Amino acid sequence: MEKMIDAHIHLDQYKEEAIKEIIENSPFLEALISVSFHLESCKKNLRLSKKYDKVKPAFGFHPEQPLPNENEIEKLVGWMNEHKDEMAAVGEVGLPYYFRSEQKVASYEIGRYLELLELFIKLAREWEKPIVLHAVYDDAPIACDLLEKHSIEKAHFHWFKGDSKTIERMISNGYFISVTPDVIYEYEIQQLxxxxPLERIMIETDGPWPFEGPFKGKMTHPAMMAESVKEMAKIKKIPVNDVFSQLLKNTKTFYYILNGVQ
Incomplete structure (x- = not known):
């Protein structure tokens, strides 16, 4: 199997035996960008990165959960600042599209989610780190506004979904996206x-999130990305080996990974 990098995985959410299997029995896997959910998640991803060279940790606060209080934000940011030299990126951060659609976010809280996202964007700029974004559909243009406001160029929209106008804007700004295994069976992702441009795409699993189609009932594993690449090659009408090569190059360049070592 060709070399690949999983550009977005929640490795800390897997059981220890699954983590060991993924890392030690995947010779095709050059690296994983393991994003964080909150402070404890950040700490576990840092421990995993010290145990396994392939793990490149990103630190942040996932937006699809209740907001942290001021003390929790202060602790998280302080810890991130202390460990900024050990992080591959700020992430996963963004806006709570699904949480909001499930009416789990009060209207008065929306502004606070925006403030928190802007704080992370400012930190990414200050620390000169890429930023990993969870911003889909109506939230994507808002994220773009903040990225443009703070002149952020190294932005990675993972598992992106949005309208054609936003897609054109993101392409124009040079932002990256990453594609999950649902490209095999989701028309929306295939059209994306x-x-x-292939030069602005990466691949991911977002594991342990489960998938449908040929992956239904299976543990999400980076090996699934090979099927994503084959489908992308069909869509782009480009030789599959060329797609593998370009995706690997894209991710290494974006995350400053050299020969599997950050």
């Missing part, structure tokens, strides 16, 4: 791949 068709529209987006």
């Amino acid at each position: 791949v068709k529209a987006y």
Whole structure:
């Protein structure tokens, strides 16, 4: 199997035996960008990165959960600042699209989610780190506004979904996206791949999130990305080996990974 990098995985959410299997029995896997959910998640991802060279940790606060209080934010940011030299990126951060659609976010809280996202964007700029974004549909243009406001160029929209106008804006700004295994069976994602320049695409699993189609009932594993690449090659009408090569190059360049070592 060709070399690959999983550009977005929650490795800390897997059981220890699964983590060991993924890392030690995947010779095709050059690196994993393991994003964090909150402070304890950050700490575990840092421990995993010290145990396994392939793990490149990103630190942040996932937006699809209740907001942290001021003390929790202060502790998280302080810890991130202390460990900024050990992080591959700020992430996963963004806006709570699904949490909001499930009516789990009060209207008065929306502004606080925006403030927290802007704080992380400012930190990414200050620390000169890439930023990993959870911003889909109506939230994506808002994220773009903040990125443009703070002149952020190294932005990675993971598992992106949005309208054509936003896609054009993101392409124009040079932002990256990453594609999950649902490109095999989701028309919306297939159309996104068709529209987006290959030079600005990465691949991911977002594991342990489960998938449907040929992956139904299976543990999400980075090996699944090979099927994503084959589908992308069909969509782009480019030789599959060329797609593997370009995706690897894209991710290494974006995350400053050299020969599997950050």
